[in-house]
Amino acid sequence: xxxxxxxxxxxxxxxxxxxxxxxxxxxxxxxxxxxxxxxxxxxxxxxxxxxxxxxxxxxxxxxxxxxxxxxxxxxxxxxxxxxxxxxxxxxxxxxxxxxxxxxxxxxxxxxxxxxxxxxxxxxxxxxxxxxxxxxxxxxxxxxxxxxxxxxxxxxxxxxxxxxxxxxxxxxxxxxxxxxxxxxxxxxxxxxxxxxxxxxxxxxxxxxxxxxxxxxxxxxxxxxxxxxxxxxxxxxxxxxxxxxxxxxxxxxxxxxxxxxx
Numbered sequence: 001x002x003x004x005x006x007x008x009x010x011x012x013x014x015x016x017x018x019x020x021x022x023x024x025x026x027x028x029x030x031x032x033x034x035x036x037x038x039x040x041x042x043x044x045x046x047x048x049x050x051x052x053x054x055x056x057x058x059x060x061x062x063x064x065x066x067x068x069x070x071x072x073x074x075x076x077x078x079x080x081x082x083x084x085x086x087x088x089x090x091x092x093x094x095x096x097x098x099x100x101x102x103x104x105x106x107x108x109x110x111x112x113x114x115x116x117x118x119x120x121x122x123x124x125x126x127x128x129x130x131x132x133x134x135x136x137x138x139x140x141x142x143x144x145x146x147x148x149x150x151x152x153x154x155x156x157x158x159x160x161x162x163x164x165x166x167x168x169x170x171x172x173x174x175x176x177x178x179x180x181x182x183x184x185x186x187x188x189x190x191x192x193x194x195x196x197x198x199x200x201x202x203x204x205x206x207x208x209x210x211x212x213x214x215x216x217x218x219x220x221x222x223x224x225x226x227x228x229x230x231x232x233x234x235x236x237x238x239x240x241x242x243x244x245x246x247x248x249x250x251x252x253x254x255x256x257x258x259x260x
């Protein structure tokens with residue numbers, strides 16, 4: 001793996017890297033749970049490398065995937081339409097077009113988060129569903145300079161409820177079993193060791209653009225260290241180690257299903 005590839009996959013989990021397995025399986029878990037909700041015309045905003053498309057597209061009559069980067073191997077995605085585009089605006093997409101909109105691990109990257117939700121609401125058909133995941137700020141172990149913000153539980157509920165009737169929203173969370181929480185605790189201890197060297201509190205004070213490269217390097221080093229120290233634990237983690245329940249503030253990620 002080249003240096004550039006290593007830095008890239010520190011933010012976007014590499015499905016082929018064992019050290020990324022806990023993060024990748026956590027993201028893949030959300031797609032597995034989305035499968036029963038998929039029907040008709042589907043829009044995925046922020047499709048990344050497209051590993052979720054492989055699970056979801058066979059259940060849709062139409063699948064439109066949108067990302068700032070087009071997946072590197074389009075041969076894997078027959079009958080899927082791609083648009084290379086920045087969000088939050090979904091200009092060029094007509095209103096009331098989609099039965100399902102998928103927005104996984106994206107909204108935290110978008111400065112105009114309210115505009116994105118407004119646009120999603122616009123392009124959904126009446127009775128259509130938004131499936132959205134994003135990290136829980138209260139469970140994050142360190143600042144992520146690629147995120148414009150993360151949400152506390154009350155903030156997230158208020159944000160979604162501004163656009164969707166809260167009585168028509170499933171406010172769920174992604175949780176981990178004992179194996180996942182063991183990994184989380186080991187990860188937390190490693191990060192605490194790194195932070196002891198940050199006597200100037202650069203993690204909090206550096207502009208995000210300046211902090212991205214150090215974050216990528218330290219993130220990759222830490223994931224590799226965890227894999228080397230706890231090879232069996234990391235290598236055995238799968239989507240079966242994650243589960244959904246209604247959010248209570250201790251969720252790793254939010255997982256909401258909102259009905260228009």
